[in-house]
Amino acid sequence: IFVSSDEGVGSMKKYMRDSEMPWPALRYNKARHNIVRKMSGSGIPCLVVTDRWGNILQHSYQGEEYLGPERAKDVLAAFLKTGRLVEQRLAAN
Template sequence: MKTNFLYMAVAAALLAGAGALQADNTVYPGFKGKLVESKGRKVDKFDDAALAQSKYYAIYYSASWCGPCRAFTPDLVRWYKRNKSKNPQFELIFVSSDRSAEDMAAYMKEDGMDWPALAFDNKKDTPGLTKYSGRGIPCLVFIDETGKVLSDSYVDGKYVGPRKVLEDMEKILKGGGAAGTSSSSSTSGLDSLKKPAN
């Protein structure tokens, strides 16, 4: 009887451990079917099925009318092109604060955003992506598949900017471990990004 109990206890522990290793992706269902991608000066539906397997998501809150956003976006485009192919378990998603769907599409095209975006008309019914935004833009937030924030442009209510998040993403995606949201921001090139634009 003790042997059966021991086997059952070990089996339960193994099953619990396996469940912990395979955490459910709670982020993907919140935006499933609501993403678009740049197709010239228009956007078209994005096939997001592969994103169900993603372990990490970065959410980029930005707009074409925002000067600091326009200054940062080319750096983010370069970072994405350099890192995306090495990190298939990661995806970046753009959430626009533009004034129209046309403005959003033009911004994505002009700046070469090769990543998906939340469809302009889906912002109000997609709290799974919009809930992470800070008080101003540009704002970059890095989360895992369970929605846990790993790095944010805002730390304890203070704007530290998206470059800090890029640095943290680089470390985490290279296996350097989870970044704390209290780490300090690199100040090189951040002068134009210190204050969020509204």
């Protein structure tokens, strides 16, 4: 799910249209909720993998350090393939 850090709804929609994003996006006015702030990293891009309850399984940031998206993508791919988590849940940032 895409969570925008754009300055407004119009720029968010333009970015999504120009990028041809096929995935859903959180409504712009919902992107400022506490749960989103809790999961967001200190920069963009930020990729977070959660379980159905919102527990963070993998995050592209560890504190202020950007780790990149690869580990998060690997965790998600392994879970989708096997139905099992490949490592324990991370503590929330």
